[in-house]
Every structure is written in C-alpha cells, then in structure tokens.
Amino acid sequence: MNRVTLIALQALVAIVSILIWYLLTTIPVDGKPLFPPFFFSTPLDVAERIVKWFSEGTIWRHLWITLAEAMLAFVLGSLGGVLVGFWFARQPRVAAVFDPYVKAVNALPRIVLAPIFTLWFGLGIWSKVALGVTLVFFIVFFNVYQGVKEVSPTVLANARMLGMNERQLMRHVYWPSALSWMFSSLHTSVGFAVVGAVVGEYLGSAAGLGYIILQAEMTFDIAGVFAGMFVLAAFVIVIDTMVTLVERRLLVWRPAAAETRA
Amino acid sequence: MTGVQQAIAANAAVRGAMPAVALDDVTISFRMAGNHVYTAVKRASLSVADGEFVSIVGPTGCGKSTLLNVAAGLLAPSSGKASIFGRALAGLNRQAGYLFQADALFPWKTAIDNVAIGLETANVASKLAHDRAQDWLKRVGLGSFGARYPHMLSGGQRKRVGLAQVLIRNPKILLMDEPFGPLDAQTRQIMGNLLLDRWSADRKAVLFVTHDLEEAIALSDRVVIMSAGPAARIIGDWTVNLPRPRDISEVKLDPAFHALHREIWQKLKDEVIKGYAQTGGG
Ligand SMILES: Nc1ncnc2c1ncn2[C@@H]1O[C@H](COP(=O)(O)OP(=O)(O)OP(=O)(O)O)[C@@H](O)[C@H]1O
Numbered sequence A: 001m002n003r004v005t006l007i008a009l010q011a012l013v014a015i016v017s018i019l020i021w022y023l024l025t026t027i028p029v030d031g032k033p034l035f036p037p038f039f040f041s042t043p044l045d046v047a048e049r050i051v052k053w054f055s056e057g058t059i060w061r062h063l064w065i066t067l068a069e070a071m072l073a074f075v076l077g078s079l080g081g082v083l084v085g086f087w088f089a090r091q092p093r094v095a096a097v098f099d100p101y102v103k104a105v106n107a108l109p110r111i112v113l114a115p116i117f118t119l120w121f122g123l124g125i126w127s128k129v130a131l132g133v134t135l136v137f138f139i140v141f142f143n144v145y146q147g148v149k150e151v152s153p154t155v156l157a158n159a160r161m162l163g164m165n166e167r168q169l170m171r172h173v174y175w176p177s178a179l180s181w182m183f184s185s186l187h188t189s190v191g192f193a194v195v196g197a198v199v200g201e202y203l204g205s206a207a208g209l210g211y212i213i214l215q216a217e218m219t220f221d222i223a224g225v226f227a228g229m230f231v232l233a234a235f236v237i238v239i240d241t242m243v244t245l246v247e248r249r250l251l252v253w254r255p256a257a258a259e260t261r262a
Numbered sequence B: 001m002t003g004v005q006q007a008i009a010a011n012a013a014v015r016g017a018m019p020a021v022a023l024d025d026v027t028i029s030f031r032m033a034g035n036h037v038y039t040a041v042k043r044a045s046l047s048v049a050d051g052e053f054v055s056i057v058g059p060t061g062c063g064k065s066t067l068l069n070v071a072a073g074l075l076a077p078s079s080g081k082a083s084i085f086g087r088a089l090a091g092l093n094r095q096a097g098y099l100f101q102a103d104a105l106f107p108w109k110t111a112i113d114n115v116a117i118g119l120e121t122a123n124v125a126s127k128l129a130h131d132r133a134q135d136w137l138k139r140v141g142l143g144s145f146g147a148r149y150p151h152m153l154s155g156g157q158r159k160r161v162g163l164a165q166v167l168i169r170n171p172k173i174l175l176m177d178e179p180f181g182p183l184d185a186q187t188r189q190i191m192g193n194l195l196l197d198r199w200s201a202d203r204k205a206v207l208f209v210t211h212d213l214e215e216a217i218a219l220s221d222r223v224v225i226m227s228a229g230p231a232a233r234i235i236g237d238w239t240v241n242l243p244r245p246r247d248i249s250e251v252k253l254d255p256a257f258h259a260l261h262r263e264i265w266q267k268l269k270d271e272v273i274k275g276y277a278q279t280g281g282g
C-alpha cells in the first residue's frame, strides 16, 4: 500500500465514524434520535466547542500544563530507570535482593498512589509528575536491565579482546545496547507519561486536560467531555509522531522491515 | 609422551624456545543440566611457535572454537594449562587478536567505527584511528562501505570488517575461527592471499580454524587434525613443506600439495563420518 492510499483510508475511517455518529445523534427515528445528544452529544457541538477553546485561547494553558507534567515525568522516570536498571544489571546480587520488591511495586495499580501523592506533593503539577514517574520508571527500568543483560556474549567477548576496560565496555557496549532497548519502548513510556499526567489531573487538580474533562463531566456537559477527549487524542498523536521522528534518528543502526523500499 | 606430543615438542624446540601459544594437556568439560558433564576436548596438546601459521581442521562440533577460546583466555580449561610466550595464561590473552566464528561486530557502530575502536581503546586519537581504519577497510576491499552499519553488510563483508578490526591492532598472536567461512571461492582466495601477505610482512603466530583442508594446507606451516567429539583429541600434526611465499591458487597445483592432501584426508575422512554419527546423524 502506498502512502497516499494509506492516508486516504485512514481519513475514511474517521469520516465514516463521525458520519455514523452524526446520523445516530441527529436523524430522528420515531420523533427522537436513536442516540440522545444529552448522552452522546453531536459532532457539530463538539467541533464548535473545540473551535471555541482554541479561538478564545483558554485551552493553551491546559495543554501546556499537561505537556509539562508528561515531559517531567518522562525525563525523571527515564533517568531513574536508566540508573537503577544499569545498577541492577551490573550487580546481580543487588538485583536478586530487590527482585520481589520491584515486582510487588510494579504490580501495584498506580491509581491507588494518586491520593498519597496529592497529600505529599499538593494539587499542583508535582503530584501528577510523581504518578507519571512511577509508570515510566518501570518500563525504562525493565528495558535497560534487559538491554544490559542481553548483550550478545560474542560481542562482549570481542569487546574485551579488543582491549576495552570496564569504563569503555560501559560506553561502547552496555550503554548503546541499553539505549536501544529503551528507545524501542519509547512509545510506551511517553504514552504512560501522558496517562500519568491526565489521570493525576482527573483525580484532583486545577488545570490540565484531565481537569477540563472532569469539569465537563461534573456538569453533565457531554460536548465538553468529548471535546476534551478529542483534544487529548490529537495531543497524544502529535507527541507520538515526534517520538517516531526521534526514534528514526537514534536507531539508524537497527535493521528495519521497510528498508528495501527506496 | 605420545608420538604426536614428541613431534610438537621437537617442532617447538627447532623454532625457538618460547612458543607463542602452548596448550598443554588441556581438557575442557562443560557442566550441563542435571549434573551431566560433557567433555568436549580431552588432553589436547598443541603449540604454535612465534611466527608460525598453524591450522586446526576437524569435524564440526569437535571443539575447535573451544580450543581457540582457551587460547584467548576466554575459557579456563578444566585441567591442563595454556601458556602464552612461556607465561601461564590467567585471564584474557592480551597479546592476541581474535576473529570470532559468530558475528561479533558492534551492531550500533558503522563499519569504520567498528574498525577504529580497537585503536581507540588503546588511546589512539580518534582522527588518527579513523584514518588508519579507512586504510584497513580499503585493504579488505570495503573502502566505500565505511558508513554502513553491520546489518547493511553481507555475511562475507562483515567477516572482512571483523578481519580489519582485529588486524588494525597488530596483535602478536592471531586467533581466527573460520574467518573465510561465508566467503565465495574467489574472495576466499583474495582474502587468503591478503592474510598471507600481512603475515609474511611481520610473521605473527597464527592459529587458524577451518573446515577446508585445502585452505589449511595452502596457508599453513602445520596442519593439526582433531578427532570427532565428544572427548575430541588431536590425532595428527603435519608439517607443510611447501615453499613460501605462496599464492593460494598456484600452490594448489603443486604435486606435493596433492600428496599431503591425500595423506591427511585419509585420516580426516573417518573422523568426519564419526562426527556426524555421534551427534545423531545418519
Ligand atoms: N557452553 C557450552 N556448554 C555445553 N557444551 C558446549 C558449550 N560450548 C560448546 N559446547 C560443545 O562442545 C563441543 C565443541 O564445540 P565447538 O564450538 O568448539 O565446536 P567446533 O569444533 O568449533 O565446531 P564448528 O566447526 O561447527 O564450529 C560441541 O559439541 C558443543 O556442543
């Protein structure tokens, strides 16, 4: 499938879905639409709301706050994950001791932590950042740990035969391998950073996309809820596209399926 | 002492007191699941004099790579000892360059970075290291492929980058595990001649593993034959008295080459058949 057809088909899915939504919520059957707008809103109302947010400019502050929370969560979580992942991978005894605790904490649904973080860090951005960090940390941690562990033994032996000392092994072998694993999970970890931010906002905040959606829900403003979700979806897609661009630059050395295409 | 060991000792004595590599009565066993022990190589003795080119030929799975790993110091023998220039080997063999049988290039480095790294670890400035790496890439016929990552190279091209990676460090001892395995017949000869060329320039000690008996004879001063595993032993040691410098394609026309080939093959053939039978082949 070439690019143009692909994009056309992708757009078609959106158009058809919106059309069905439109028909179900506006065309009366027996005097009233099958899907009452009170519960399902209508595409026009939602579009109008989104246009209003952007034309009045109120949405920018919320977008910016969510973005800031997600980025901080991503950076701090990744940093922690890389450091601890490296440490555990190079010190098997430490890893063995902490193993059950790591598993236990990772299995914990993060949402139960949200109220505690609010208590500790207040209603501002830091409680949301903390929530995001707990999500991002484990993804990066597991990948870096794996990346360091899974270096090909032959490559490692070669590195040592080529005279690398421990520091050079770190720089030329373990680090690139760990990074490649980390980057391969970049989409997931960035996604979770956003999830952490939005869920945190949703559970108690004064700004951000999660906050907008919550406000709309509390007043049964369904158009507002849907508009919030659409803006969030677009936001996530933009971020994901940027991640893809970064990834393509950083992982040039990796064999890719699409490579034979000119 | 067996006849073979006597021959090895005599050879070493002629060539100079301290062999570059000496494996003395080396046994290598692997611990397997369920306390089962697999003895790959049993009581093997082998020496490579300084400046000598020795090939190991043997059926697949007999323990050739295992022996090289011992000589490289990557694997400690279960019993017996390895010495390098007369010193007992403990830990890595710092005098050796090792061309591995499996892919060993750094996949995240370009070809030229892969070659240069061996100098950079020895604190050669990056610019100089890369200039020298470019020369080496040219020598192995990949001068314009420096910017490629290993996955963009063919198996044979990767082997050649590996060769450059090892040779650029100018090690005193070269351990090569089927370096020309995935190359086509023509490139094999070109690379073989290149290797002989480099070798005659500064006479490193070479321990060379190959499946190809013709290649072994054409390149080497001595050809060592291993029996099929398990508990593989060294069962033959032939001196190749063909004149140097050699050209690989020409030396194969020499009648002395054919006589030697026939003699060694007689012995090797039975082992190859045994080798298949013992790992469950038909
Ligand atoms: N780590 C290991 N654990 C258990 N068995 C091993 C291990 N490494 C090698 N072996 C066994 O030791 C024997 C010798 O292996 P080796 O790789 O040295 O063979 P080889 O002579 O190099 O074969 P080939 O020509 O196919 O490369 C084989 O039977 C192999 O299965």
Ligand SMILES: [Mg+2]
Binding pocket: B064, B065, B066, B101, B177
């Ligand atoms: Mg082998």
